[in-house]
Amino acid sequence: MTTDLGIWAVPLAVLGGALRVSTPFLFVSLGECVTEKSGRINLGLEGTLVFGAMAGYGGSLLTGSPWLGVLIAGLAGVLFGLMHGAVCSLPRVNDIAVGIAMMLLGTGVAFFFGKPLIQPAAPMLPAISFGGWSDVPQLRAALEVSPLFLIGILVAVLLAFMFKRTRLGLIIRMVGDSADAARAMGYPILPVRIGATAFGGFMAGVAGAYLSLYYPGSWNEHISSGQGLIAVALVIFARWNPIACFGAALLFGGAGALGPALQSVGVTSGYYLFYAAPYILTLVILFFTSSRNRALDGAPRELSITK
Amino acid sequence: MTMLPLNRRRFLMAGAALGASPLLMRVSPAAAASLTAGFIYVGPRDDFGYNQSHAEGAAAIKDMAGLTITEEENVAESDAVVKTMESMIQLDGASLLFPTSFGYYKPFVVDTAKQYPDVEFRHCGGLWTPKDPKNAGSYFGYIGTAQYICGIVAGHMTKSKRLGFVAAKPIPQVLMNINAYTLGARSVDPSIKTQVIFTGDWAMPVKEAEAVNALVDQGADVLTCHVDSPKVFVQTATGRGAFVSGYHTSQAPLAPQKYLTGAEWHWATVYKMFAEKALAGQPLPNFVRGGLAEDFVKISPYGPAVTEAARKQADAVKAEVMKGGYAVIKGPLKDNKGNTVVAAGKAYPETAIELETMDYLVEGVIGSTS
Known part of the structure; x- marks a missing residue:
């Protein structure tokens, strides 16, 4: 039934893990990338992610269509994004503080409405198989890819193109880099920021639906384990570049699979250390890519952390 | 401004009333x-x-x-x-x-x-x-003995002779379950090995799912777990085509075809005993323990896939356990590093205090406690 892979199981598990685990990171970080490019930080995406997981699961259960569930999760995320965007548009409101409040609100409301959803089983999102050419069942299993992952790649490319080549991208960047310049050019600042935050909320909601409807594919109150927060940090790690966000998400997904994979081939001691691999890797990369001259490259100048 | 003293007084009065209310309430239960x-x-x-x-x-x-x-x-x-x-x-x-x-x-x-x-x-x-x-x-x-019987069923059902165990942390109770499960399976066929993956915490759904995938990739075809909520575990494992043995409570509704059996708690026994004693005004015992024989734990009904031979052996051992004093951990027993942990002739029934400081994994377990 299965082929003995020996040590090859580790790279295979890392590949499989990268494809399975990275999608929520990818969606949240792409959304947050747009939000931050417009000059706001939304730390509440962790709450939006958990709420999206609940709303997606509930939507799929009620409508019988997982894709409608994804849409409902995204729209719920839009509501959270709009709320964050609107509250932060009031004078002297700190976006980080609002984000933390939204994080607690999102998780709390999700737990409240999610109670009756823990037991029933909702229809799941389908997988696309890319491993049909291989005889190795493990490889076939690793190459089961969610359509959402492919959509995520597409969105990353589109966003990169948008920021570089389109008027819309230019406006978002200008609002995020210099509010004064945008004002002088006559572009509305608040609507752009609220719209960018709503987009970030949509993406985080969809990421939540991926968690509850594809992998690990169930709604419970521990579903996220902080992935929304890590994804926000990934944006900074990826220097506000959508393509780099994709790379960072893959890196985190793959490194997260390292711990279980090493234990499964018999490297059994030190697993707590291997579980820290994604974070150690981040520190190492940050250390080697840091530069005194380019410290703020790509950073939107209007962000409350860079201002 | 004139309203303020009144408000404060009202506030204090309300506070005092709130504070006194439990005194009133506590009278009624006794009466x-x-x-x-x-x-x-x-x-x-x-x-x-x-x-x-x-x-x-x-x-x-x-x-x-x-x-x-x-x-x-x-x-x-x-x-x-x-x-x-x-x-x-x-x-x-x-x-x-x-x-x-x-x-x-x-x-x-x-x-x-x-x-x-x-x-x-x-x-x-x-x-x-x-x-x-x-x-x-x-x-x-004492749920370890129930895990032993689940291990017997798993031992009969595995074709690859490789079992998987997703565990949270290497504490004595978890190690006892892994060891008992493995010993149960090896009593059927001594060539069976159990692969353990520790996730590091009680509820890590993504890591549990990754662990299941890694175990199935390594050829494990019967899986069990010791995590707080086995829902993700059961769904991922059966999604990959493996059989599962449950834990804590029955997960059979999640996978009716692939669910073999499971070690379940049966706390109703304990709570009924405490409540009856408390209602009758009797003193409550301070230290209560029990296993299968005392109905503190139970074994899930066998799933449809479980073979006749497996049922027979598991039921026979269960009957032995019900008589009391059954020892899963008995010598000679080696740990998975080759050290003798229980000398020949020595046996620890489930009540033995020595089992509560267990810090080893028995021979046949692939894994490490640190």
């Missing part, structure tokens, strides 16, 4: 021979796991005459549990509390028990010693 019991869970009570097993126990006694139950879930193993206990005592008039999570005990349950000497505390986890307050106590079940 009417009724009892309020409080259940505190560390996670959601319908999680297909540990907390659900306790909530099922609470549900089993909720209709007893004269008994009211109150529950709170998602209470952290921190100061939060003290607040929950105090509110159950003061606002709900609870005189019997069941804080069900291991980490509640010290210092939270012990300190609160000292503070409320007329309230009874019974904690799940088996930590009470005679030095602790007399109105506290603990109860626990």
Whole structure:
């Protein structure tokens, strides 16, 4: 039934893990990338992610269509994004503080409405198989890819193109880099920021639906384990570049699979250390890519952390 | 400004009234021979796991005459549990509390028990010693023996001779389950090996799913787990085509075809005993334990895939266990590094105190305790 892979199981598990685990990171970080490019930080995406997981699961259960569930999760995320965007548009409101409040609100409301959803089983999102050419069942299993992952790649490319080549991208960047310049050019600042935050909320909601409807594919109150927060940090790690966000998400997904994979081939001691691999890797990369001259490259100048 | 003194006075009066109300409330239970019991869970009570097993126990006694139950879930193993206990005592008039999570005990349950000497505390986890307050106590079940029987079923059902075990942390109770499960399987076929993956915490759904994938990739075809909520575990494992053995409570509804059997808690026995004694005004025991024979734990009904031979052997061992004194851990026994951990001729029945400091994995387990 299965082929003995020996040590090859580790790279295979890392590949499989990268494809399975990275999608929520990818969606949240792409959304947050747009939000931050417009000059706001939304730390509440962790709450939006958990709420999206609940709303997606509930939507799929009620409508019988997982894709409608994804849409409902995204729209719920839009509501959270709009709320964050609107509250932060009031004078002297700190976006980080609002984000933390939204994080607690999102998780709390999700737990409240999610109670009756823990037991029933909702229809799941389908997988696309890319491993049909291989005889190795493990490889076939690793190459089961969610359509959402492919959509995520597409969105990353589109966003990169948008920021570089389109008027819309230019406006978002200008609002995020210099509010004064945008004002002088006559572009509305608040609507752009609220719209960018709503987009970030949509993406985080969809990421939540991926968690509850594809992998690990169930709604419970521990579903996220902080992935929304890590994804926000990934944006900074990826220097506000959508393509780099994709790379960072893959890196985190793959490194997260390292711990279980090493234990499964018999490297059994030190697993707590291997579980820290994604974070150690981040520190190492940050250390080697840091530069005194380019410290703020790509950073939107209007962000409350860079201002 | 003239309103302010009045408001403050009203506020104080309201506060005093609130403060006095528990005194009034606590009179009534004794007078009417009724009892309020409080259940505190560390996670959601319908999680297909540990907390659900306790909530099922609470549900089993909720209709007893004269008994009211109150529950709170998602209470952290921190100061939060003290607040929950105090509110159950003061606002709900609870005189019997069941804080069900291991980490509640010290210092939270012990300190609160000292503070409320007329309230009874019974904690799940088996930590009470005679030095602790007399109105506290603990109860626990010997589920290792049930895992041994599940291991026998797994031993019959595996084709690859490789079992998978997704575990949270290498603490004695978890190690006991892994060892018992492995010994059960190896009593069927000594060539069977159990691969363990520790996830590092009680509830890590993504890591549990990754662990299941890694185990199946390595050829494991019967999987079990010791995590708080096995829902993700069962769904991922059966999605990859493996058989599963459940834990805490029955996960058969999640995978009717692939669910073999499982080691379940049966807390209703314990809660019924405590509630009956408390209602009758009898003193409650401080230290309560039991296994299969005492009906503290049970084994899920066999799934449709379980073969006749497997049922027969598992039932035979179960019958032996029901007689009492059955020892799963007995010498000669080696750990997976080749050291002898139990000398020949020595046997530890499930009640043996030596098993509670278990720090080894037996021969046949692929894994490490650190």
